[in-house]
Amino acid sequence: MSTTDTRPVTPTSAEVPDGGIRHHSKRGPAGRALTWTQVRAALPAALRKLDPRLLSGSPVMFVVEVGAALTTVLAVIQPDVFAWWITVWLWATVLFATLAESVAESRGRAQASTLRATQQQTTARKVAAAQDTLDTGTRLDLLPTVEVASSSLQVRDVVVVEAGETIPGDGDVIEGVASVDESAITGESAPVIRESGGDRSAVTGGTVVLSDRIVVRITAPAGSTFVDRMIALVEGSERQKTPNEVALNILLTSLTIVFLLAVATLQPFAVYSGSRQSLLVLVALLVCLIPTTIGALLSAIGIAGMDRLVQRNVLAMSGRAVEAAGDIDVLLLDKTGTITYGNRRATEVLPVGSIGPRDLAAAARLASLADETPEGRSIVDLVDATYASSGGEPDELPAGAELVPFTAQTRMSGVDLPAGDGGRGVRRIRKGAGSAVQRWVHSTGAHVLPAEEAELAAHVDAVSRLGGTPLVVAEQVGEAPARILGVVRLKDVVKTGMRERFDQLRAMGIRSVMVTGDNVVTARAIAAEAGVDDVLAEATPEDKLALIRREQEGGRLVAMAGDGTNDAPALAQSDVGVAMNTGTSAAKEAGNMVDLDSDPTKLIEIVEIGKQLLITRGALTTFSVANDVAKYFAILPAMFVGLFPQLGVLNVMRLSSPESAILSAVIFNALVILALIPLSLRGVRYRPASASSLLQRNLLIYGVGGLVAPFVGIKLIDLLVSLLPGL
Structure with a gap:
């Protein structure tokens, strides 16, 4: 199909008619966070991770493994039932930690297997002409x-890719328009439109053209395509620890060193008290006191956070981006395609002064021929349909005409026509945003008549108040001052359910800003209908970038969604930049997340997942530190009650014997890791609330719970352990 095809672009899979908010497919396992099948599949990898060279990346668990190895040696030298039970459960503690990470990683490997199925060696029909000859028209x-x-x-x-053929590599459509099946990548069965000249020009290798023909310029070499990057990301091979994760690791390491020194000083007292297997007991004490619970689950929490995004068809290029999403203060959203349905449509022409509707329509059409945006194409469609039905013929470009393409900087498109028979000079027609066209008119030395200016203002105001977008059309003949011909109405439709979404954002403490190239009146009308907090109207790429920098200078974190090349600078500057999969390659390269469903409203879900990640990490850290208290009451009396009988009052759990007390604490320490793996994978449930409310809930459930649970758990385990022979 040629580039002159002006058929309207059909909605993408993200723009479904079920109320405006699409239902996201879940590519990963849903429902239960942990199954026995997953455990069995992850067990071999968990055993391989017991390699000290691999485990050294987690200082806490490395200390536990060293302790387990030491108790193994002690149990061999002095065989004893108590020593062997301690040794078994210390190794179990390390294994449960590696199992948590392996289960989290196994989900990524399952995603990678699905993605690899899309990679196949295909035959590409490459244009044989030299590169420097391909831009000649x-x-x-x-x-x-x-x-x-x-x-x-x-x-x-x-x-060149035709219907039924597989797109051989990542690229941008530079000619034509086609329907493409991207289900292998996005999981969605509905085809999408890919076309040249707009923000839906990017295509992904492995997807299939269903209709028509497109010409694609390759943007990524084999081996570094989008699918290759997706596989590396979901497998975790490119996962790096986030700043918060690194900081928490340093804290856990520091606590481990402190407890190691403290326990080492107890050795003389343990020997003096005649404690049975004193060195073995001290190892058990150390393992129980250091933060093993959060140390074991920390990596799994981070991996699971990225996996939850993958399940929603969002790929995070780094854990840092997921973490930053949880701290977002300001959310920038484009109006078109995000708050409103994509592709505003021209619905009416409103002439000014003595200009007739037919003359205005013909001029608007000529000025839109160089505008490859869906809005520009809709003007051509409107004029062609209107005059075809009334028996007229739309104006065609004469020889020698020069098209002036639309750009985000000028916010205008147009055409320069050669002098006609009258010889009055070049006729210049411009169409675009009202302020941009009026500046162009004034630059020619024109002074708009008060009556025409009032009529123009009335048209612009009427269109804007109805939530539409007015585009102004003007012309200049020869060196004479330009004149305004009239207004073209573009109609926007706000997606249903958006107000509820923005209410959720406010409950999270996030300010929403709608970014649009529309004039202020139009922008505020749409914003009021959608429930947006603030507006940036008549925005250029530089304006978006400046706004993000101002917010960041004020100490706020900014998230933004975009799909066009003009969004790339702002996406790169944002703390969380979500690029649409339907967008250009430049946008996907600039963002640190890619939404495969191309649904910009999913930013809200991304923020929720980021907050859930931070809350889960905080909750389990609180629980891990709190449950150490009960272990003091279990192990310290058991170690020194022979030397200091007064310590018997600390045996509040009334544990059966010193040996059963120590072993019960070690067993509980291991089992609590296993019990918390599903929670670390699923994440703590997040409800929109203030930070103080979340902190209070966190302390109440996981702080108090972390204090109470070990007392109950250790006592129950002690009742069973006391029945073991030899203790």
């Missing part, structure tokens, strides 16, 4: 092609 799909292997494609190679 010739229809690229008519040039000779040669068949090559998809693995041999290089950046900037140009390929």
Whole structure:
């Protein structure tokens, strides 16, 4: 299909007619956070992770493994039932920690297996012409092609893909429009439209063209495509510890060193008190006192947070981005395609002064021929449909005409027509945002008549108050001052359910800002209908970037969603930049997250997942520190009650014997890790609330729970352990 095709773009899979908010597919396991099948599949990897070289990355668990190895030696030298039970449960503690990480990673491997199925060696039809001859205006799909292997494609190679063929590599559509099946990547069965000249130009290797023909310029070499990066990310091979995770690791390491020194000083007292297997008991004490619970689950929590995003078809390029999402203060959202349905449509022309509707429509059409945006194409569609039905013929471009394409900086498009028979000079027509066109008109020395200015203002105000977007059309003939011809109405429709979404954001303490190129009146009308907190109107890429920097200078974290090349600078500057999979390659490279469903409203879910990650880490850290208190009451009396009978009053749990008390504490310490693996994978449930409310809830449930649970758990285990022979 040629580039002059102006059929309206159909909604993407993210724009479904079920109320505006799509239902996201879950690519990962849902429901139960941990199954026996997952445990069995992850067990071999967990055993491999017992390698000290691998475990050294977690200082807490490395100390536990060293302790387990030491007790193994002691049990061999002095065989004893008590020593062997302690040794077994210390090794179990280490194994449960590696199992937690392995189960989390196994989900990523399952995702990777699905993605690898999309990678296949295909034959690509590469345009044979030299690269420097491909920008001459010739229809690229008519040039000779040669068949090559998809693995041999290089950046900037140009390929032709027809209906039924697999797109051989990542790239941008530079000619044509086609329906593409992306279900292998997104999990969605509904096809999407990919076309040249807009923000839906990016295509992914492994997807299939269903109709028509497109010409694609390759943007990534084989081996570093989007799917390759997805596989590396979901497998965890590129996962790096986040700043908060590193800081918590340092804290846990410091606590471990402190307890190690403290326990070492108890050795003389233990020997003097005649404690049975004194060194073995001290190892057990150390393992129970250091923060083993959070040390064992910390890595799994981070991996699971990224996995929850993958289940919602969002790929985070780093754990830092997921973490930052939980601390977001300001959320920037584009109006079109996010708050409103994509692709505003031209619905009406409103002439000014003595200009007739037909003349205005013809001028608007000519000025829109160079506008490859869906809005520009809709103007051509409107004029063609209107005059075709009334028997008229739309104006065609004469020879020598020069098109002026639309850019985000000028916010105008147009055409320069050669002098006609009258010889009055070049006729320049411009169409675009009202302020931009009026500046152009004034730059020609024109002074708009008060009556025409009032009529123009009335049209703009009427369109804006109804939530539409007014585009102004003007022309200049020769060196005469330009004149305004009228207004084209573009209609926007706010997605249903958006107000409720923004109410959720406010409950989280997040301020929403709608970013649009529309004038202030139009922007505020849409914002009021959608429930947005603030507006940035008539925004250029530089304005977006400046706004983000101002917010960041004020100490706030900013998130933004975008899909166009003009969004790339702002996406790169944002703390959380979510690029749409339907967008351009530049946008996907600039963002630190990619939404495969191309649903910008999913930013709200991303923020919730980020907050859930932070809350889960905080909750389990609180629980881990709190449950150490009960272990003091279990082990210290058991160690020194022979030397200091007065310590018997600390045996509040009335444990059966010193040996059963120590062993019960070690067993509980191991089992609590296993019990918390499902919670670390699923995450603590998040409800929109203030930070103080969340902290209070966290302390009440996991702080108090961490104090009470060990007393109950150790006592119950002691009742069973006391029945073991030899203790």
